[in-house]
Amino acid sequence: MPDIFDIYLLEALINGVLLGGVLALLALGLNLIFGVIDVVWICYAELVMLGMYGMYYLFSVYHVPYPVAAVLCIAGVGALGLLLHLLVIEPVLGKAPINQLLATGGVLFFLQSAATVMFGIDFRNLGVRLPVLEVHDMFISYARLLAFGAALTGMVAIYLFLSRTYIGTAIRAIAQDRQIMPLMGVDSRRIYLVTSTIGGALAGLAACLLVLQYDVQPFIGLTFGPITFMICVLGGLGNMVGGFVASFVFAEIISVGGLYLDLEWGYVFAFVFFVVMMFVRPRGLLARRL
Amino acid sequence: MKGWAPWVIAGAVLVALPFVYQAPYPLHIMVLILIWSFVYTSWSVMGRFGLVSLGHGGFFGIGAYVNALLWNYFHVTPWLGIPVAMVAAVAVALAIAYPCSRFRITGHYFALVTLALSAIVLQVITATRDTTGGSLGYTPESFHGGNSIYALQSTGKQTWYLVALGIWAVGLLIRWRVDRSMLRYALEAIAEDEDAAGAAGVHVTVEKLKITVLSAAMTAFAGAIYCQYQMFISPDTVSGISVSLQMVFAVVVGGIYVLLGPTVGAVITIVLAETLRISFGTAALGWDNVVYGTLLVVFIIFLPQGLLGSAQARWAVARRG
Numbered sequence: 386m387p388d389i390f391d392i393y394l395l396e397a398l399i400n401g402v403l404l405g406g407v408l409a410l411l412a413l414g415l416n417l418i419f420g421v422i423d424v425v426w427i428c429y430a431e432l433v434m435l436g437m438y439g440m441y442y443l444f445s446v447y448h449v450p451y452p453v454a455a456v457l458c459i460a461g462v463g464a465l466g467l468l469l470h471l472l473v474i475e476p477v478l479g480k481a482p483i484n485q486l487l488a489t490g491g492v493l494f495f496l497q498s499a500a501t502v503m504f505g506i507d508f509r510n511l512g513v514r515l516p517v518l519e520v521h522d523m524f525i526s527y528a529r530l531l532a533f534g535a536a537l538t539g540m541v542a543i544y545l546f547l548s549r550t551y552i553g554t555a556i557r558a559i560a561q562d563r564q565i566m567p568l569m570g571v572d573s574r575r576i577y578l579v580t581s582t583i584g585g586a587l588a589g590l591a592a593c594l595l596v597l598q599y600d601v602q603p604f605i606g607l608t609f610g611p612i613t614f615m616i617c618v619l620g621g622l623g624n625m626v627g628g629f630v631a632s633f634v635f636a637e638i639i640s641v642g643g644l645y646l647d648l649e650w651g652y653v654f655a656f657v658f659f660v661v662m663m664f665v666r667p668r669g670l671l672a673r674r675l
Numbered sequence: 676m677k678g679w680a681p682w683v684i685a686g687a688v689l690v691a692l693p694f695v696y697q698a699p700y701p702l703h704i705m706v707l708i709l710i711w712s713f714v715y716t717s718w719s720v721m722g723r724f725g726l727v728s729l730g731h732g733g734f735f736g737i738g739a740y741v742n743a744l745l746w747n748y749f750h751v752t753p754w755l756g757i758p759v760a761m762v763a764a765v766a767v768a769l770a771i772a773y774p775c776s777r778f779r780i781t782g783h784y785f786a787l788v789t790l791a792l793s794a795i796v797l798q799v800i801t802a803t804r805d806t807t808g809g810s811l812g813y814t815p816e817s818f819h820g821g822n823s824i825y826a827l828q829s830t831g832k833q834t835w836y837l838v839a840l841g842i843w844a845v846g847l848l849i850r851w852r853v854d855r856s857m858l859r860y861a862l863e864a865i866a867e868d869e870d871a872a873g874a875a876g877v878h879v880t881v882e883k884l885k886i887t888v889l890s891a892a893m894t895a896f897a898g899a900i901y902c903q904y905q906m907f908i909s910p911d912t913v914s915g916i917s918v919s920l921q922m923v924f925a926v927v928v929g930g931i932y933v934l935l936g937p938t939v940g941a942v943i944t945i946v947l948a949e950t951l952r953i954s955f956g957t958a959a960l961g962w963d964n965v966v967y968g969t970l971l972v973v974f975i976i977f978l979p980q981g982l983l984g985s986a987q988a989r990w991a992v993a994r995r996g
Binding site for chain 2: 425473476477480481482483484486487488490491492493494495496497498499500501502603607610611614615617618622646649650652653656657659660663664
């Protein structure tokens with residue numbers, strides 16, 4: 386192989402794509418909620434954290450088989466999403482957008498510290514080490530491949546749901562015009578509840594996949610949270626295709642940046658890239674320039 | 676001028692307090708309350724105009740770390756280091772705020788872009804661990820046994836109480852002045868409707884930058900002072916999203932639109948955290964934030980004007996009869 390095809394660079398690129406899959410899943414959930422309900426769940430990554438704890442307890446403590454635990458986890462976090470909407474979002478729906486943001490910020494505080502109180506600050510993991518695939522001296526973990534595959538499957542399922550079902554169509558319609566659709570006889574409250582549940586379920590799916598690669602601790606949300614928001618803003622809040630593209634761009638920057646320096650520098654590059662892009666394309670990657 | 680007597684009396688009581696009452700622990704708590712009140716006031720100076728920044732954790736961290744690093748590596752006295760730290764924070768603030776304003780990044784977008792800023796500062800501090808000590812924290816070197824005007828260090832709680840009291844008073848004064856300036860009317864107009872304000876002759880970008888620079892400089896100053904007082908800083912306690920959210924939270928609880936709202940917020944949050952810590956010991960780890968989080972949600976839903984804000988509004992209604 387020629388020198389420019391550095392084997393480590395290639396490995397980093399592939400790992401970037403695999404990381405991008407999970408990030409895209411997270412971004413999809415957040416974008417769906419923003420696009421339809423017009424609120425940003427600052428605490429989105431904390432739902433993922435709770436899902437990861439759920440997986441840990443189901444799988445490692447109660448010895449529930451992984452697929453069953455995953456289904457329970459997705460359903461459980463979906464229910465949390467529904468609950469979040471009913472308890473916190475609904476009372477502030479008509480209020481200033483910033484109040485909605487802050488209310489979910491309060492939920493972030495609450496969930497993070499509730500997890501500290503309930504589960505302690507120890508790092509926990511499933512204790513499962515999936516084998517590592519070796520191709521041409523490159524090491525690619527099965528956990529990441531699995532995560533990538535499941536994330537893509539989840540996204541295709543959401544796409545089919547939104548484009549093929551009646552309620553999916555109603556969800557897309559609400560996202561396009563929040564005022565007109567209720568006049569057309571769409572029960573917007575029901576749509577919001579369905580969307581919140583799906584958003585939560587996507588966080589649950591992400592939790593099942595991330596728990597295979599990362600240790601769980603109460604502050605793990607801070608690792609994924611900021612990056613997810615940035616992806617969504619970079620793609621254009623509510624723009625699902627933009628979010629998808631931005632996920633892979635971000636993941637590559639983190640992965641390749643982390644190859645040459647520390648992983649933290651990968652994140653720093655990603656953040657700086659984000660800030661710079663905000664000035665070049667303030668309405669998102671795929672938006673036309675004003 | 677009517678009604679200044681209560682202020683003078685309250686001020687005199689606050690100044691006299693450390694001479695009468697000298698227990699170190701309550702004084703320590705009061706110093707913390709005063710410093711954080713100043714920080715929250717700094718945030719509210721711009722936050723009250725709808726410019727909800729989640730980047731202030733970044734400015735606070737820049738203030739603390741630039742000052743401490745200059746002292747340890749180049750022996751720059753904080754008398755010089757603090758202004759340098761403030762300039763650094765202002766430069767960062769301008770680099771973010773100018774394009775934000777030019778490209779109409781407001782509301783959600785503004786909050787999320789500034790959130791990226793505090794995340795960047797936290798990550799940079801952690802990533803440059805060879806210089807900054809990373810997540811283990813950082814201590815400015817003690818000078819002459821920790822008591823030196825040159826190094827702005829003191830081990831005396833009384834001294835720090837008076838310094839913090841002065842800083843807090845200046846913070847209130849700044850906000851009071853802003854509330855009585857043309858800037859305030861311009862920014863309120865901008866918060867209502869940028870296009871209309873622009874059409875009416877308000878230079879939107881310039882006015883926004885003015886208030887951002889003021890707020891960032893104050894926050895960085897507070898960061899440096901916090902570092903001088905605590906003589907220990909760590910990335911998680913002076914920067915990042917949690918610190919930013921903590922500022923927003925305290926201000927919302929106290930009342931964003933009233934002068935003493937941020938102070939009330941600081942008193943409530945710090946007293947609450949300390950009470951929980953003392954009554955539950957290490958078992959309280961996390962409980963304070965459980966209460967914070969719940970309170971924040973409840974306040975946003977039921978009392979968006981904050982405690983003091985709602986109380987004042989009610990009082991005004993009662994007085995009018």
